[in-house]
Amino acid sequence: MMRAWRPAGLALELVVAVAGSGTIGFAVRATSAPLTTGAKTPVYLHALRRMPEALLYPAANQKVTFNRDIAPIVYHYCASCHRPGEAGPFPLLTYEDVKKHGRQIVAVTQTGFMPPWLPEPQALKFADERRLNSDQIALIKTWVDQGMLQGDAKDLPPPPKFEPGWQLGKPDLVVKAARPFALSATGIDTYWNFILPIPISEARWVKAVEIRPGDKRLVHHANILVDRQELSRKLETSPGAGFGGMEIRIESELFDPDSHFLFWKPGTVPYVEPDGMALRLDPGTDLVLNTHLQPSGKPEEIQPSIGIYFTDKPATEHPMLVQLECDSQLDIPPGEENFVVHDEFTLPLDVELLAIYPHAHYLGKDLLATARLPDGTTQTLIHIQHWDLNWQAVYRYEQAVPLPKGTVISMRYVYDNSEDNVANPNHPPKRVRGGNRSSDEMAHLWLQMLPKSSPDSNRDPRMVLQEALARHHVERDPADFEAHYNLGAMLQARGDVGGAEAQYRAALRLRPDDAVVNNALGTALIGLGQVDEAMRYFTAATRARPDYFDAHYNLGNALAVQENFSAAAEQFRDAVRLKPQDADAEANLGSALAQLGELSEAKTHFVRALQLNPNHALARENLQLVEQMMAAAH
Amino acid sequence: MYRDQQRVSSALRLILGFIALVATFTSIGYLPVSAGEASPRGVDLTGKAIDPLRATPGEPVVLIFIRTDCPISNRYAPTIQRLSSRYTGKAVFWLVYPDKAESSAAIEQHLRDYGYKLPALRDPQHSLVKLGQAQITPEAAVFDASGQLVYHGRIDNWYKEFGRARPAPTTHELDDAIQAALKGEKPQVATTDAVGCYISDLE
Numbered sequence: 001m002m003r004a005w006r007p008a009g010l011a012l013e014l015v016v017a018v019a020g021s022g023t024i025g026f027a028v029r030a031t032s033a034p035l036t037t038g039a040k041t042p043v044y045l046h047a048l049r050r051m052p053e054a055l056l057y058p059a060a061n062q063k064v065t066f067n068r069d070i071a072p073i074v075y076h077y078c079a080s081c082h083r084p085g086e087a088g089p090f091p092l093l094t095y096e097d098v099k100k101h102g103r104q105i106v107a108v109t110q111t112g113f114m115p116p117w118l119p120e121p122q123a124l125k126f127a128d129e130r131r132l133n134s135d136q137i138a139l140i141k142t143w144v145d146q147g148m149l150q151g152d153a154k155d156l157p158p159p160p161k162f163e164p165g166w167q168l169g170k171p172d173l174v175v176k177a178a179r180p181f182a183l184s185a186t187g188i189d190t191y192w193n194f195i196l197p198i199p200i201s202e203a204r205w206v207k208a209v210e211i212r213p214g215d216k217r218l219v220h221h222a223n224i225l226v227d228r229q230e231l232s233r234k235l236e237t238s239p240g241a242g243f244g245g246m247e248i249r250i251e252s253e254l255f256d257p258d259s260h261f262l263f264w265k266p267g268t269v270p271y272v273e274p275d276g277m278a279l280r281l282d283p284g285t286d287l288v289l290n291t292h293l294q295p296s297g298k299p300e301e302i303q304p305s306i307g308i309y310f311t312d313k314p315a316t317e318h319p320m321l322v323q324l325e326c327d328s329q330l331d332i333p334p335g336e337e338n339f340v341v342h343d344e345f346t347l348p349l350d351v352e353l354l355a356i357y358p359h360a361h362y363l364g365k366d367l368l369a370t371a372r373l374p375d376g377t378t379q380t381l382i383h384i385q386h387w388d389l390n391w392q393a394v395y396r397y398e399q400a401v402p403l404p405k406g407t408v409i410s411m412r413y414v415y416d417n418s419e420d421n422v423a424n425p426n427h428p429p430k431r432v433r434g435g436n437r438s439s440d441e442m443a444h445l446w447l448q449m450l451p452k453s454s455p456d457s458n459r460d461p462r463m464v465l466q467e468a469l470a471r472h473h474v475e476r477d478p479a480d481f482e483a484h485y486n487l488g489a490m491l492q493a494r495g496d497v498g499g500a501e502a503q504y505r506a507a508l509r510l511r512p513d514d515a516v517v518n519n520a521l522g523t524a525l526i527g528l529g530q531v532d533e534a535m536r537y538f539t540a541a542t543r544a545r546p547d548y549f550d551a552h553y554n555l556g557n558a559l560a561v562q563e564n565f566s567a568a569a570e571q572f573r574d575a576v577r578l579k580p581q582d583a584d585a586e587a588n589l590g591s592a593l594a595q596l597g598e599l600s601e602a603k604t605h606f607v608r609a610l611q612l613n614p615n616h617a618l619a620r621e622n623l624q625l626v627e628q629m630m631a632a633a634h
Numbered sequence: 635m636y637r638d639q640q641r642v643s644s645a646l647r648l649i650l651g652f653i654a655l656v657a658t659f660t661s662i663g664y665l666p667v668s669a670g671e672a673s674p675r676g677v678d679l680t681g682k683a684i685d686p687l688r689a690t691p692g693e694p695v696v697l698i699f700i701r702t703d704c705p706i707s708n709r710y711a712p713t714i715q716r717l718s719s720r721y722t723g724k725a726v727f728w729l730v731y732p733d734k735a736e737s738s739a740a741i742e743q744h745l746r747d748y749g750y751k752l753p754a755l756r757d758p759q760h761s762l763v764k765l766g767q768a769q770i771t772p773e774a775a776v777f778d779a780s781g782q783l784v785y786h787g788r789i790d791n792w793y794k795e796f797g798r799a800r801p802a803p804t805t806h807e808l809d810d811a812i813q814a815a816l817k818g819e820k821p822q823v824a825t826t827d828a829v830g831c832y833i834s835d836l837e
Binding site for chain 2: 089090099100101102103104107108111113114116185186188217295296297298299362388390391422423424425427
């Protein structure tokens, strides 16, 4: 931390922070970023991990029976959701259950609607793939055509066993939504966000989060966004009310070190992060649960809860969520059946790809992501030929996919804005552009990557990746506000303050009133020694957002540099009011007051700073100084 | 978007439906019931046999086939209730539950859960299913004031297939058929394929 007062002789000297409150500005593009899940394989999957392939093909003279041929398929692929309390609308646990829906099962397996698994088969395997092969689908049809025979009781495999309650055992912490959301009986799908404040008093490491979305028949998917600054609360009409919206954005001014997918979809098995990849949760963090709800025909209430599992092992490896997007290319004429957008990004370093999350809205049709390796080979990362927003999901690779530096990640999405697309929200179709509303369209590809190396050993490889990504977005779309800001933040972090200034100014041309960018530009100008001009931008930031701690703090520092201690003290008072737990703000307020000769009040604030942080060297030195001055005055 | 297999089976069902329709037209006198033949009946929730076509002579009758565990027919509950309310005093709606395993108590609970204010019949023998030529839940059968089956099929085109629903329907075949029946006309569309759960799975 550079922001602080240093005593020099009897005078107090101010050292101004370079970055906004000691943090690196960083706007995470956290629209509906998703998820997680993973790891512990549930008991039933262990038991059924190996499908009895030999039994898939009854001898030519044998008829297909439930007990021998169909039950293993149903137990393995259907029962985890089609059982009481889970997402499936009816149970599929017994012969009678299955017989009662036999022709329906034939129909839905033949169209590929069930089991729900959007990606096409590919060489890179996903974990927990839930896909029937063509032989299995044909076998089900033959069974139904032959009259749904039950077969010999001794052929029936043991029924699947399910863990009741929390799948990972008793959570260390359970947080439930403050209030249920009332879902109406009818209408279109609803997107509702529940804010879950996490009651912890010190930073904790999280190895797993189990999402219990409420009535699973109603929740199509849910994902968690980490809000480290309580920004989402402003979207609630009253505390605990939650708020609507499909795509939510949580801007973070922190370089978020813990980029994990926290996702739930029907049938999800909670994912346990491997040792060393835990998620950090700080006090004051809110988790925002974004849910996609489908009316059932009767009024329903949904009140989700999450179970958190802590670990003592801190994160030693830091995956990143890398987002490619083509939203600015989206301008889809009505009637257009094949509107294509495309983007390519070249990796600046070696990474391992852990998981992938493609995202489009209702017009998305064919979503493809590939990796072209430096050796010229191309791998399909994911291909969804029949996109369906209702079944969007995060896909985790069975094994991490090594992608060397120079690999070109490519996304190619196709959209159908014709009347033939039943999901088309507009009838008749109308022009649709990119945007965050559900009526807008999106072209996003999220990749969870673990950077493996850095060309510059002094730099965090995540920053190398982020800088390359931001530069890519800026070059492709000069109107990309966030990309300019992110690139500026990365340049500033590695000491290229002039480069940062240029990017912040570009961002500010796009959004002149953005508080965060005004503040960031101010810090860059301070770094360049232009205190007067910096103050303009800090002031603009405080006007744009009067409750913006960083801007008040930095403005206070700039004023102090100019020895306008009275105005500086006012800014520090605002800062202390906005963040009463910040020891630095208290210390600087004390210092400004000391400069004004208000020694007694200054002392109070130094003491307070030391209560907040007993190791605050500056507050301690200044406190001694002030006490000496007070003693000398007697 | 849809697999060939599904297209084939859908085409087949259309043809079958057409043949069935021809059969109804040529067998005038099948409805109302000819002498000596048992009247097609459902069973009300107290266990009493009821012929819904004879219960209210002179009014068009709409049978809506549903089951308690079919997610698509459940999602239609508000639509069904709204439509039936619109025709109060003009056409008579009956809910028909063809699953013989569904008890009266389970059906009463289902009516409460989904806010239905319609009379309900069980149809364990599929007598009304045959009468209305229903194959799917949810599916509607419309009989004109003379008891002639004038429409059977989907309520509207909300669902195109399992898991593929429009944000809202763009055609309203059941509503159109009722309006035609009230005018004493034949609906322009006499039969459509419904999307939902197969009644034949219940046999």
